Amino acid sequence: MTAVEKAIETLKKNGYKYTDKREQILSIFANENRYLPAKDVHVLLKESYPTISYDTIYRNLYTFVGLDVLEETELNGEKMFRFGCMHEGHHHHFICTTCGMTKNIEMCPMNFFEEQLTGCEIDSHRFEIFGKCEKCSKKRPK
Missing domain, CATH: 3.30.1490.190 (Ferric-uptake regulator, C-terminal dimerisarion domain)
Incomplete structure (x- = not known):
């Protein structure tokens, strides 16, 4: 099972609906495999969803963080996100x-x-x- 499939399963288990936008957001993080700011996610989604708003992106990012699907950090005052680390043990x-x-x-x-x-x-x-x-x-x- 891929990270995106696991994340979608986690969403569903917690009462969230599957949407193409959510899957594409998760796919961006799986493909990039690094911390990304919301503005980069917005740019990458604009091709498929020209009317998508920052609010929609942030709401989904924080939903994913709340479900431990994504991790967040802050760099120079900007929130950055990435898939939760799959590495075992404290690090x-x-x-x-x-x-x-x-x-x-x-x-x-x-x-x-x-x-x-x-x-x-x-x-x-x-x-x-x-x-x-x-x-x-x-x-x-x-």
């Missing part, structure tokens, strides 16, 4: 600020922070590193 991500590509980081720095926060109760955490991937850093003018 974090490096995210390329140019192309949105991600790499898994297997190490978690929480032990260091827990030592700094004695007496505090940590409910959750997220750790992301932003920069340029190997491919994008080679493209930079010297």
Whole structure:
């Protein structure tokens, strides 16, 4: 079963209707396999759905996030989305600020922070590193 098929199944299990637009949004994320801002999704959908609004796209993106189909992060004040990571086990991500590509980081720095926060109760955490991937850093003018 593909990621898109699993996502559609999750939608249906949670009482959401199947629509061609939803499937196409999910297909964009499956094909791109990286973080994308809503504006990029909008541009890619405009060909098939010229009248689609940002509101429709955002509403669907946040529905997918709420169902753990998509992950979200923020880069320079802009929300970015991608398919939920299928990697097993606790890990974090490096995210390329140019192309949105991600790499898994297997190490978690929480032990260091827990030592700094004695007496505090940590409910959750997220750790992301932003920069340029190997491919994008080679493209930079010297």
